[in-house]
Amino acid sequence: MSTTTIGIEKRIVAAAALFVLALTGVIALSVRVFGIGLPTCLTDVRPFREGKVIVQGPKRYEIHYLARMWKFEPADISITPGSTADIYLSTADVTHGMQIPGTNLNLMAVPGTVNYARVKFEKAGDYLVVCNEYCGISHHQMAARIHVTESAAPPPVTAAATPLGGQEVLDKYACTACHSLDGSPMPGPTFKGLYGSRRTMADGTIVIADEAYLREAIEKPNARVVKGFDPLMPETPMSPAELRALTQFIKTIK
């Protein structure tokens, strides 16, 4: 064996390693700079059983897609060009997929979960919504449409319209009437430092305040009450986007 030959081979290994590290760097950059991400783990939104479109404001939509054998609900939507849609996806039965060719939206609908992505529809046109995971013998028929057209009815800003920022959700439901943001004592536990902390319940159990706990504490607040507090809070049903905005906001109050 000669030392020069192993030198060449080591350089080849090193060059291959540098190449793949550079590729990883480019990916990281595309996430940071262009904000092109992947769906992440949502535990603060409960799987839903009906599809709907919620108009958030001019050019802002929240779409709840329910995938089921062998259709999407809602099947047909019209929105105006330049609209941004927060798309939540849940399934009523088996695993489905959802892709909107011409956009970066590609989501799996996995039973028991909710998936999420945000899409901006810049160009007018008829967008096809395709089920791209095998879901049974009529899988090939499972599709929906999104019509992006100027003639789409101007979105009525309904009373049910939801603000998207956590602060606005906080105001809408008057959370701060009972929960402080700075640690000062009020009828309910403070939000300061709440996320991720260990909570002792009235029954002595200990719970970590993660997203799933926050969801439960908002939707069914009196199922478990924190030790030292009274069961005063009303059940507060929120839309998935509101819940998410609120839990994300609570996370930031450290």
Next chain:
Amino acid sequence: MKSAVTPYASVDVEPGLKKIILFEIAFPMILLVLGITMGLLQVLFRAGIIRSQSFLGINYYQGLTLHGAINAIVFTTFFAVAFGHAIIRSHTGKPLLLGAAWWSLILMTGGTLMAAVPMLTGSASVLYTFYPPLKAHPAFYIGLVLLVIGSWIAFFSWIPIVQQWKRENLNTKMPLGVLGIFATFIVWFIATIPVAIEILFLLIPWSLGWTPTVNVPLARMLFWFFGHPLVYFWLLPAYVMYYTMLPKLAGGKLYSDFAGRFTFLWLIAFSAPIGIHHQYTEPAISTTWKFVHAFFTMLVAIPSLVTAFTLAASMEHGSRENGGQGLFGWWKKLPFLDPNRWLFGYLFAGLFIFIFGGITGIVNASYNLDNVVHNTSWMPAHFHQTVAGPVFLAFIGGSLLLLSTLSGKEIVLKRLNVWIPYLWTLGIMTFSTGLFITGVAGEPRRTNLGLSYANPASPLYQPSWRAARVAGTIGGVIMFLTMLLYFVIFFGTLLRKKSSAGALAFPVTTPYHDEDVAAVQSIRPWLVAAVILLIVAYTMPFVELARARYEGAPPYSPASPVASRR
């Protein structure tokens, strides 16, 4: 003057082992006739040439299940075991434990037949990935388990043989082929543990009605914990042929022994902690862990790049030894169409296809790029350039080699045989090019397109997804015809009269650079690395799944939107 390439390392084997190996290559080959026919039907359905739910009584999705299960699971597992027997037997020179080998054969065959019945009767049309909550007949899952256990028994039976060899050859490196087979089956063993957990603890009790629901996100994570190392289980026997046979067939030596050992050992460590790259578009996994798996997936590309370099260097060396000249002129001196070194073409063509399969694999691994290609026809285009490219060509070439040498029968139609790998390459490249183009446009995989997206009468008709319909069909038909020719040669050889007693005879390469690098002499540290990497990559994703407590799903038949209750 032609170099002498005939000196195959020849080993006389016990009649029992001969029977076992010949059965393990001939039995899946009979099933492969069905699997390949289903492949032809796929392209005809998808192009809208067949416009119906079923053809010849076989539903599209039933045929797709058969195509995947036979070609990618049954054929590959049988070949890996038969090839493993052959390599361990010939490279150590030691007789194998025949009792274990028979049990392995019986379990694998029994399992295959058991799973085949529900697939053929249409009660397991769940595709070869069998994602719950679509439910197959319990016999499908139990058959898969038996197939896997059979393959484990073969592997376990080689361990004492190789340990004995090591004791007798203390200062000698483990033969490269033996290391490659061990890498293959270590990867397989690591991979099959999570899928065994999925099938035994989640799917079988649920399919029998003992548990009402199944945790789908958990089942999916366990499946892909298996699903990616699975592809290295397919690839590694091909790598064994590339590293130990190809340089010899090219008329030279393996450029670097170190490169081969590094490749096999690196794949032991890195082939499993990367399964989440199949789950980029799923909920229930956070982006942090998706990115970690993306990074590890990039690292698994390193040995493939090293292999590309080493094999090209080995072929160049072989050519120059035989008068090859010039910067590129040496390519002309390789035995592309030499009927006596016909295996060269099978291996070379596979490597050519793998260039494209490898590059598109890096695209798939690239985190957010997956948004564009996930579950589109880009995916089958990619894995037909990997598993149906280098892997398939090496396996059908290897099957023919084992058949003819072991049974002592001359290959029929020798001059046509040399064309098979190039015809197959033409077919695969045409097919894949079409599917890549429409995949990027959003055409879904695993879909009976002829009834909707490829049907002008349907409101879903997509005229712009034309490339896959045209090129996919042409490529698919070329592949099918090529395989018909192959089957004529394989079964023609099988049914022929013996011309010699038959022995295990492989082209065996010696190294050109026989380096002594301590880090690649022992499997153990790489096994430890594999375990550590798995703990790093999978602990938190499983903890996240457990914390979230997802609601379970009842079983569904693929034919009905109403959950089946027992």
